[in-house]
Amino acid sequence: MASNNYYDPADLRKFGKITEWSEELGTKFFDYYGKVFEEGALTAREKALIALAVAHTEQCPYCIDAYTKDTLQRGVTKEQMMEAIHVGAAIKSGATLVHGTMMMNKVNKLEM
Amino acid sequence: MSVTTTKKSLHKRHDDLAQANKQLEILSGGIFADGELPTFAKKIKETGQFPLRPKKLEILQINVGYMCNQVCEHCHVDAGPDRKEIMTWETMEQCLEVIKNTGAHTLDLTGGAPEMNPNFRRFVEEASKAGIKDFIVRSNLTIIRANKKYHDLPEFFKKHNVHVVSSMPHWTRGKTDKQRGEGVFDKSIKALQELNAVGYGMPDSDLRLDLVYNPNGAYLPSDQAGMEKDFKKALMEDFGIQFHNLFAITNLPIARFLDYLIASENYEDYMYQLVEAYNPAAVANVMCTNTISISWDGWLYDCDFNQMLDLKVNSKVKHISEYNEDLLNDRNIIISQHCYGCTAGAGSSCQGTVA
Numbered sequence: 001m002a003s004n005n006y007y008d009p010a011d012l013r014k015f016g017k018i019t020e021w022s023e024e025l026g027t028k029f030f031d032y033y034g035k036v037f038e039e040g041a042l043t044a045r046e047k048a049l050i051a052l053a054v055a056h057t058e059q060c061p062y063c064i065d066a067y068t069k070d071t072l073q074r075g076v077t078k079e080q081m082m083e084a085i086h087v088g089a090a091i092k093s094g095a096t097l098v099h100g101t102m103m104m105n106k107v108n109k110l111e112m
Numbered sequence: 113m114s115v116t117t118t119k120k121s122l123h124k125r126h127d128d129l130a131q132a133n134k135q136l137e138i139l140s141g142g143i144f145a146d147g148e149l150p151t152f153a154k155k156i157k158e159t160g161q162f163p164l165r166p167k168k169l170e171i172l173q174i175n176v177g178y179m180c181n182q183v184c185e186h187c188h189v190d191a192g193p194d195r196k197e198i199m200t201w202e203t204m205e206q207c208l209e210v211i212k213n214t215g216a217h218t219l220d221l222t223g224g225a226p227e228m229n230p231n232f233r234r235f236v237e238e239a240s241k242a243g244i245k246d247f248i249v250r251s252n253l254t255i256i257r258a259n260k261k262y263h264d265l266p267e268f269f270k271k272h273n274v275h276v277v278s279s280m281p282h283w284t285r286g287k288t289d290k291q292r293g294e295g296v297f298d299k300s301i302k303a304l305q306e307l308n309a310v311g312y313g314m315p316d317s318d319l320r321l322d323l324v325y326n327p328n329g330a331y332l333p334s335d336q337a338g339m340e341k342d343f344k345k346a347l348m349e350d351f352g353i354q355f356h357n358l359f360a361i362t363n364l365p366i367a368r369f370l371d372y373l374i375a376s377e378n379y380e381d382y383m384y385q386l387v388e389a390y391n392p393a394a395v396a397n398v399m400c401t402n403t404i405s406i407s408w409d410g411w412l413y414d415c416d417f418n419q420m421l422d423l424k425v426n427s428k429v430k431h432i433s434e435y436n437e438d439l440l441n442d443r444n445i446i447i448s449q450h451c452y453g454c455t456a457g458a459g460s461s462c463q464g465t466v467a
Contacts (some may be wrong), residue, residue: 073333077286
């Protein structure tokens with residue numbers, strides 16, 4: 001390891017190299033990845049904003065780096081980017097809180 | 113892009129980067145000198161496109177001076193109110209002789225703010241008589257609102273059937289003002305409405321009004337057609353403004369944009385982006401293959417960027433006073449690493465994408 005950090009921004013540029021150690025799977029992945037982000041029923045910009053929100057919920061520094069740049073390139077404003085992240089945050093916190101109903105069910109079952 | 117709050121040009125500040133040779137040193141050093149990234153020459157050799165040669169001359173681009181009413185952070189000309197390099201009438205007369213006899217179909221006036229040249233109107237009046245098919249003036253829009261003496265520019269442009277090409281980095285105030293200066297957005301909107309009012313940019317109008325988009329920082333422009341759709345929708349809904357086409361132009365790493373890249377520690381990443389987005393198909397149509405750029409003092413260059421890097425054409429003919437189109441067209445185009453800016457993705461030129 002050339003770097004003393006687990007995450008190195010320069011590693012993002014090497015992403016494509018994963019194919020070198022498993023060509024068939026790597027190629028299939030990147031073909032799929034590329035296809036996913038093409039214009040479809042959703043615009044490429046809508047997809048980039050979804051990716052930005054998911055990048056944050058996944059807390060992937062590489063993805064945050066890549067999709068911040070990508071959304072900026074697509075003319076997305078800072079306000080739109082932050083709102084997208086709030087959507088991710090709301091789902092994350094909602095997903096935590098909705099499990100509160102499990103806790104409530106269990107308490108109701110156990111208590112007399 | 114708030115790293116440098118540039119109020120003065122690099123020239124006025126006596127910054128090292130005001131010197132072309134310093135910029136060229138940076139562009140040839142570092143990651144390109146140690147082989148981390150291939151030089152542009154090496155890259156185009158891979159596809160047999162070296163040396164880069166001109167095709168038929170189509171565009172004469174004349175820079176009538178570096179003076180401008182704005183000091184945009186990304187400006188590759190390093191233009192501003194403090195720049196005093198202005199084309200004289202004598203040089204304009206030499207240009208007019210060339211315009212009358214050229215095989216080019218497009219005349220493209222740029223600056224600075226070309227309208228600030230005291231002989232601008234006289235030059236446009238004379239040049240428009242030459243019968244060039246497409247006569248472009250690159251107007252920064254705010255000049256129309258800058259001073260009473262410029263308020264009638266939309267009518268003036270109309271009278272001479274000038275094709276107006278204007279910078280508009282975004283459809284929101286925040287992004288526009290950050291790049292081009294406080295208040296630029298509102299003035300630009302007003303100027304666009306005035307151009308619309310005399311017929312510019314209307315769907316069936318022959319009065320062409322195109323906008324130029326360039327990114328607001330260290331990233332590349334996105335799909336030109338998609339951006340055009342977004343610009344049209346937003347400018348129509350918010351301000352009732354119409355225009356014809358949007359040109360998405362990549363910022364080249366020279367002058368103030370290079371200064372910004374270095375100061376914000378984005379230089380290497382940006383060069384990586386440009387090299388990774390290299391598109392050989394764009395090389396075939398890059399604008400230096402169909403353009404001659406003429407500076408305020410009459411020197412000839414392969415493009416406006418080479419002009420700012422003081423890379424004069426590699427030809428016996430180097431000045432407007434000795435202009436000879438056949439001799440000029442028989443030359444090798446001078447390249448350096450900034451050229452990656454014109455070959456990234458769908459390519460980039462003063463007329464937008466090329467591939």
